Amino acid sequence: FMRPISSTKSKIMKQARAYPNLIFALEQYERFLIQLSKKCKRNLLESFKTSTARDFRINTAAVDAALNELDEIADDVDSVEESEEEGNRSKRARTDEEDSNASRIIEFSE
Numbered sequence: 001f002m003r004p005i006s007s008t009k010s011k012i013m014k015q016a017r018a019y020p021n022l023i024f025a026l027e028q029y030e031r032f033l034i035q036l037s038k039k040c041k042r043n044l045l046e047s048f049k050t051s052t053a054r055d056f057r058i059n060t061a062a063v064d065a066a067l068n069e070l071d072e073i074a075d076d077v078d079s080v081e082e083s084e085e086e087g088n089r090s091k092r093a094r095t096d097e098e099d100s101n102a103s104r105i106i107e108f109s110e
Helices: 005-016 018-040 060-109
Strands: none
Touching: 005 018
C-alpha cells in the first residue's frame, strides 16, 4: 500500500513542527537543572548529556562594522609603514650624501 506523496509530505511537515518545541523544552529543563544544582550544591547533571547551541543568528551589521574597523586599522598601519619607509629612505640618502661629503673633505685635505 503506497501513500500519496502529498499526505506523506504533510505528515512529515507536521512532525517537523514539533522539533523546535522539543529542543526548547530540553534546553529549558537543562537550564533549570543547572540552577537547581548551584542552589543545592549537588551535580544533578551527572547522567544528563548537555546540549549544544543549535540556533543562532549572525548579526550582519556588527560583522560589517567590525570588518570596516579592521580595514581602517590596516590602512593606518600601511600608512605608518609607508611613512617609516620614506623616513628610512631619506635617512639613507642623507647618510650617503654625508659620506660623499666626508670623502670629498678627506680628498681635499690630502
